[in-house]
Structures are given as C-alpha cells and as structure tokens.
Amino acid sequence: METLEQTKARAEAAVPGAQLSVVKNDSPSAQHSLLVDVEHAYAVAKFLRDDPQLRLDYCSNVTGVDFLDAELSEKVKVKKVVDGVEKEVEEVKKTKRAGYLEAVYHLYSMSLKHGPVILRQRTPGRADLVKVTSLTPLWRSCEFQEREVFDLYGVLFDGHPDLRRILMWDGFKDYPMRKDYVEPDDYEYEPTPHDEVLEKAKAHQAAQEVKA
Amino acid sequence: MDDGLRNELSKQGVVVVKLEELYNWGRKNSVWPLSFGLACCAIEMMAASMARYDLARFGAEVFRPSPRQADLMIVAGTVTKKMAPQVVRLYNQMPEPKYVIAMGACAISGGPFKQGYNVLKGIDRYIPVDVHIPGCPPRPEALIHAFMTLQRKIDAQKVFGPDRAHYFDASKPSEFPVPLFGEHDLVPPKNPNVWEPAVVVR
Numbered sequence: 144m145e146t147l148e149q150t151k152a153r154a155e156a157a158v159p160g161a162q163l164s165v166v167k168n169d170s171p172s173a174q175h176s177l178l179v180d181v182e183h184a185y186a187v188a189k190f191l192r193d194d195p196q197l198r199l200d201y202c203s204n205v206t207g208v209d210f211l212d213a214e215l216s217e218k219v220k221v222k223k224v225v226d227g228v229e230k231e232v233e234e235v236k237k238t239k240r241a242g243y244l245e246a247v248y249h250l251y252s253m254s255l256k257h258g259p260v261i262l263r264q265r266t267p268g269r270a271d272l273v274k275v276t277s278l279t280p281l282w283r284s285c286e287f288q289e290r291e292v293f294d295l296y297g298v299l300f301d302g303h304p305d306l307r308r309i310l311m312w313d314g315f316k317d318y319p320m321r322k323d324y325v326e327p328d329d330y331e332y333e334p335t336p337h338d339e340v341l342e343k344a345k346a347h348q349a350a351q352e353v354k355a
Numbered sequence: 356m357d358d359g360l361r362n363e364l365s366k367q368g369v370v371v372v373k374l375e376e377l378y379n380w381g382r383k384n385s386v387w388p389l390s391f392g393l394a395c396c397a398i399e400m401m402a403a404s405m406a407r408y409d410l411a412r413f414g415a416e417v418f419r420p421s422p423r424q425a426d427l428m429i430v431a432g433t434v435t436k437k438m439a440p441q442v443v444r445l446y447n448q449m450p451e452p453k454y455v456i457a458m459g460a461c462a463i464s465g466g467p468f469k470q471g472y473n474v475l476k477g478i479d480r481y482i483p484v485d486v487h488i489p490g491c492p493p494r495p496e497a498l499i500h501a502f503m504t505l506q507r508k509i510d511a512q513k514v515f516g517p518d519r520a521h522y523f524d525a526s527k528p529s530e531f532p533v534p535l536f537g538e539h540d541l542v543p544p545k546n547p548n549v550w551e552p553a554v555v556v557r
Binding site: 310311312313314315316317319324326327329331332333334339340 | 470472476536537538540544555
C-alpha cells in the first residue's frame with residue numbers, strides 16, 4: 144500500500160481545492176492520519192473509496208475526539224547574549240490553541256485487503272452544534288456511528304439521513320463525552336470513595352450542609 | 356396446637372398445618388420469575404435455569420414473558436437511565452404479591468459503571484428490592500442462594516393479624532412513580548419514599 148503522503152498527493156490532484164494535511168502520530172503505533180477540510184471531505188472520501196489503488200470500501204469505525212482550549216508549550220533554542228558571550232539558550236514558547244472537535248474515520252479495503260487509512264474532519268470550534276460533512280452516503284456503516292458522535296460530542300453531520308440521538312434519550316441536553324461535561328450531582332451515597340469520587344462526594348456533602 | 360401433638364398425628368398419617376403455612380408453602384415453591392435480562396448477569400440467570408443448576412428444583416423454572424403472570428422480577432444486569440423507566444413500569448404491571456431480586460453489582464449499585472453518565476446507581480432507588488446479590492456477575496449458586504433467601508422471606512410472611520404482609524394492606528403502595536426523562540438526568544433522580552442514602556459513619 145502506498146504511503147499516506149502519496150495518498151494525500153493523489154487526493155489533492157483528484158479533488159481540486161481540497162486542503163489535506165497529514166497528522167503525525169509519534170507513538171510506536173505510528174498511525175498517521177489524513178486531516179481533510181470539511182468542505183471537500185465528501186469528495187476526498189469518495190476518491191478514497193472509488194480509487195482503484197485504494198478501494199477503501201469499508202468504514203470500520205467512526206469516533207469523536209474533544210480537544211479543549213489549550214496552552215501549548217514548545218522548547219525553542221534561541222541565541223542570546225549572556226554576560227557578553229553569545230550562547231544558545233532554551234526558551235519555552237507558549238502558544239494558545241482554540242479547542243475543536245474531531246470526527247475520525249477508520250477506513251479499510253475488503254477487496255484489496257489493506258488499511259486502515261485514518262481520515263479526520265475538524266470543526267472550527269467547540270461551540271454547540273458544529274458542523275462536519277456526513278460520510279454516510281458513501282459508507283452505510285457510518286450511519287449509527289455518526290449518530291453516536293452526534294449524541295455524545297454534539298457534532299452535527301451535514302447530509303446525514305437521520306441525525307437523532309442514539310444512546311441518550313431525546314430531550315437530553317448535554318453531550319456526555321465532552322471533556323467539560325458536568326454530570327448530575329448524585330454522590331449522596333459513596334461508601335468507599337477515593338480520588339475524584341472522594342472530591343465529588345465531599346462537594347456533595349458540603350452542598351447538602353449549606354442547604355440544611 | 357403444640358408440636359408434640361402434631362408430631363404424634365403425623366406419625367398416624369394425619370398432617371395438620373395452619374392455613375398460613377400451606378399458603379406460604381405453595382407460594383414459595385411456585386415463584387415465577389419475569390423473563391427479562393439487561394446484561395451479562397442474564398447469562399448467569401439463564402445458566403441457573405438450565406439443566407446443570409436447575410432452578411426447577413426450587414419451583415422457579417417457569418419464566419413468564421408477561422409481567423401479569425410473574426411473581427418475581429430478577430433485575431439481571433446494568434440498568435441504564437434510559438432503561439430505568441421501563442423497568443419500573445414492568446414492576447408496576449406485576450400483580451401483588453411481587454418480589455424483586457437485584458442481581459449483580461450493577462443492579463445493586465451501578466457497579467463498575469457507577470461513575471458513568473448513563474447508569475442508574477442501583478434499581479433500589481425506584482423500586483423496593485427484597486434480595487441484593489453482589490458479584491460481577493454472581494455465579495448461578497449465588498442466584499440460587501438469593502432464591503432460597505427469598506423463599507425464607509416468603510415463608511415468614513404473615514397472612515393474618517396486625518403484622519401481616521404489606522400486600523394485604525390497601526394503603527401500602529404496590530405501584531411506584533415512573534421516572535421521566537429530564538434534560539440532564541432522570542426526574543426525579545430517586546424516589547425518597549423507597550430509597551434513602553445510608554448514613555456512612557467515618
């Protein structure tokens with residue numbers, strides 16, 4: 144199978160205007176992924192599915208990822224004059240990154256027996272009801288999994304035939320897999336609390352005492 | 356009648372019992388469970404009803420698919436918040452006298468999913484539970500033990516007198532409010548008439 148860079152180059156050639164980039168994975172698994180812009184996601188995905196060299200005819204998994212607003216720190220070597228001598232000093236450079244949500248697709252080819260190619264779509268922000276493009280028209284197996292991502296992360300899929308909650312009930316307002324999800328306070332009975340649960344149980348106790 | 360006379364009579368082939376004993380004896384040996392399972396505990400429940408563990412020895416092999424015909428609800432598995440109203444509704448549809456066994460860590464407390472967003476922290480928050488079985492999942496022997504515990508409980512219930520069983524008392528509730536789906540949680544999150552958090556002394 145060709146490398147992800149080759150796939151990217153061919154997809155860019157096939158879909159004019161598509162902005163693709165390779166997201167590196169530095170862990171030993173080295174599963175690098177292809178980030179595609181929301182506008183051209185459908186065309187790029189169609190290319191990946193129909194291209195005779197790739198033929199990624201099976202979408203095995205769709206999932207969401209939540210990235211909070213974060214401050215990234217990077218070590219940069221800077222030349223500085225210290226005590227009259229020029230030296231190389233390490234400085235920590237801090238940059239702020241706005242949070243975003245991602246929908247991640249794992250694509251395999253059943254006919255050519257290769258994969259996975261990992262495709263990501265990124266939303267511009269974390270505000271409610273942020274849109275990406277649904278790939279359900281290309282792979283039927285995305286239907287329920289995109290509903291699940293919608294249910295738990297609040298990502299809207301444009302072009303999905305039946306976008307409803309799937310695990311939680313209709314009328315539920317929260318998105319429980321988001322990192323800033325606040326769960327209902329039902330820590331009234333914790334016989335053996337520890338760590339996070341201990342803190343929550345203590346907070347619950349304090350709130351009860353204020354009420355009383 | 357004292358036990359000595361009863362003993363003597365039984366030697367002569369005359370069996371004398373109280374109506375209450377006969378009534379409870381019949382009831383405890385024909386407890387029909389409602390056939391429904393929620394998660395992996397249900398597999399153990401099925402195993403308990405099959406040939407190897409043979410729940411039929413205790414008169415409980417007749418799993419009924421309708422709550423109208425069932426005496427016992429075995430809550431076998433994780434009760435999600437989406438499922439909880441249905442479980443309470445099924446309980447309400449069962450005729451009195453009815454009993455509940457909460458089987459496994461999830462049904463009694465939420466178990467490994469206790470801190471999850473979608474798991475009820477024990478079915479005893481909405482309906483009264485007669486026997487709790489810990490375990491994840493409990494072995495069929497544990498379910499049989501719960502069964503025998505329940506049989507002992509049924510056997511001890513009074514039919515006559517002021518301390519007779521609750522289901523003879525029309526003022527005692529036999530149905531419990533079904534929780535509604537709220538915006539963030541079930542409404543109400545628990546039924547305070549059924550469940551109060553135990554006071555933990557530290």
